[in-house]
Amino acid sequence: MRISEIDPNHITFITLFSGCAHHPSQGSSLGPSIHGYARKIGLDVANVKVGTALIDMYSKIGEIGSARLVFDHMEMRNKVSWNTMINGYMRSGQFGDAVKLFDEMPERDAVSWTVLIDGFVKKGKFEEALGWFQEMQLAGADPDFVTIGSVLSAVANIGTLGIGLWMHRFVSKREFRDNVRVHNSLIDMYCRCGCVEFARQLFDTMLERSLVSWNSIIVGLACNAYAEEALRYFHLMQESGFEPDGVSFTGALTACSHAGLVEEGLKLFAEMARAHKIKPRIEHYGCVVDLYSRAGRLRDAMLVVETMPMKANEVVFGSLLAACRASGEIDLAETVMDYIRETDQDGHFNYVLLSNIYAATGSWGGAGQGR
Numbered sequence: 001m002r003i004s005e006i007d008p009n010h011i012t013f014i015t016l017f018s019g020c021a022h023h024p025s026q027g028s029s030l031g032p033s034i035h036g037y038a039r040k041i042g043l044d045v046a047n048v049k050v051g052t053a054l055i056d057m058y059s060k061i062g063e064i065g066s067a068r069l070v071f072d073h074m075e076m077r078n079k080v081s082w083n084t085m086i087n088g089y090m091r092s093g094q095f096g097d098a099v100k101l102f103d104e105m106p107e108r109d110a111v112s113w114t115v116l117i118d119g120f121v122k123k124g125k126f127e128e129a130l131g132w133f134q135e136m137q138l139a140g141a142d143p144d145f146v147t148i149g150s151v152l153s154a155v156a157n158i159g160t161l162g163i164g165l166w167m168h169r170f171v172s173k174r175e176f177r178d179n180v181r182v183h184n185s186l187i188d189m190y191c192r193c194g195c196v197e198f199a200r201q202l203f204d205t206m207l208e209r210s211l212v213s214w215n216s217i218i219v220g221l222a223c224n225a226y227a228e229e230a231l232r233y234f235h236l237m238q239e240s241g242f243e244p245d246g247v248s249f250t251g252a253l254t255a256c257s258h259a260g261l262v263e264e265g266l267k268l269f270a271e272m273a274r275a276h277k278i279k280p281r282i283e284h285y286g287c288v289v290d291l292y293s294r295a296g297r298l299r300d301a302m303l304v305v306e307t308m309p310m311k312a313n314e315v316v317f318g319s320l321l322a323a324c325r326a327s328g329e330i331d332l333a334e335t336v337m338d339y340i341r342e343t344d345q346d347g348h349f350n351y352v353l354l355s356n357i358y359a360a361t362g363s364w365g366g367a368g369q370g371r
Contacts, residue, residue, distance in 0.1 A: 010047045013038045017053040021060040028061040045073045052081045059088025083111050090119025095128075110144045118150040126154040130163065145176040152185040156192040164189045184212045191220025200229075211242055218251035227259035246278055253287035257294055265291045282308075286316045293323030298332050305339070 001008065016034050020027025035054060038044045045051045051074040058067035071077070071085045082105050089098035102108070102116060113136040120129035133151045136143060143151075148171060155164045168186055171177055183206055190199035203209075203217045214237040221230035234252045238244060244252075249272045256265030269288055272278045285308045292301035301320050305312045317340060324333035 008038075008041075008043075010043055010050050013043055013050050014053045017050070017057040021053075021057040024061045027057060028063075031057050031061060032063075032066075045070060046075055048074065048076050048078055048081060051077075052084050055081065055084045055088060059084070059091055062092070064088055064092045064094065079105075079107065079109055079112065083109075083115050086112065087115045087119065090115060090123070093123060095120070095123075095125075108139075108141065110142060110147060113139075113141055114144070114147040114150060117147060117154075121150050121154050121157075124157075126157045129154040130158075145179045145182050148174075148176070148182050149185045152182075152189045156189040159193050161190075161193040161195055164193055164195075178207060180206070180208050180210050180213060184210065184216050187213065187216040187220060191216070191224060194224060196221060196224045196226060209240075211245060211248075214240075214242055215245070215247045215251060218248060219254070222251045222255040222258065225258050227255040227261070230255035231259075231261075231264075244276060244278075246272075246281060246284070249276075249278065250283050250287060253284060253291065257287055257291040260295055262291055262295045262297070282310055282313060282316070285310075285312075286319065289316050290319045293319055296323075296327060298323055298327065298329055302332065302336065302339075305336075 001012070013034065017031065020031035020034065035044060038050065043050055044054060051070055054070045055067045058064065058070065067085065067088045071081065074081060082101070086098050086101050089095070089101065098116065098119065102112065105112060113132065117129045117132050117136070120126070120132065129150065133143070133147070133154075136147070148167070152164070152167060155167060164186075167189075171182055171186070176182055183202060187199045187203055190196070190202065199217060199220055203213065206213060214233065218230050218233050218237070221227075221233065230251055234244070234248060234255070237248065249268060252268050253265055256262070256268065265288070269280065269284065272280060272284065285304060289301045289304050289312075292298070292304065298320070301323065305316060305320065317336060320336055321333055324330070324336065
């Protein structure tokens, strides 16, 4: 474009800054250079949309100080500018600055409140998120379906079913009560709170479902040990015209593991790549390791660990070592620990498991040494 002597405009820079924001590794060096060019021709802080795109870019490449400088020097700001700056602070974990800026806002909307609530949820501060939702209610602000999704995620992580039931009643009185994304969040919340029957009733009465809806009920049932039901919904999903994805197979494989259905699980794992062209990720290999481990086929589980195309993580090793403990397989547990050392894994948690295995079998010398 430059070689062709076509002058860039504000849309050009908004697009470029958006590209830098989505690719931080390149954007961290390229973004400031493009900003310099935009400033040179007077198209940075003078245009509210360009300024907002700059704030978003600097926030996402980890330059929150630069984002605030742009915000402070903007000739005009709108709600999107304020919300983007607050979101940048939340993303960087500077909650005090985010709240201070939120309090200074001349006018707030549902997005402003949601930025705070969702930011706390993403940083694992679930009680703070619920507290700000309460503040939102006291302020008389109406939440949208995005707000509700964030709040339900906080409820699910804390496991407070009472608040979850209140949220369900709250949603049922709103215009988005039939929103698919809200229903998906409710299903996930009920499953993670252990209230599977409510999740199933809600799913069965949905007028419209998405792949996420099916995945939510499949994974929720599997994680709550309703293995046969999870597999039934997995097959029903495909009969309804939905193509399973990686999450669907994680749920189905988890169900097979919990139900001891080794052959069916291995068949699903093979079909995932062959029939559905889904490349197995570490969580799928972890499910196969768990499948073998729960069935007492520990050598097969170890073979999966040794031949999988990526390094096993702490969860995978933990599953195998827990099975070694249950069966008293000290030799194999030591082999696993040798493998962890050879592959430069950080296995502090797994050393604790190994010590417990020694203790459980009366090998107190090994327990004291962690081998």
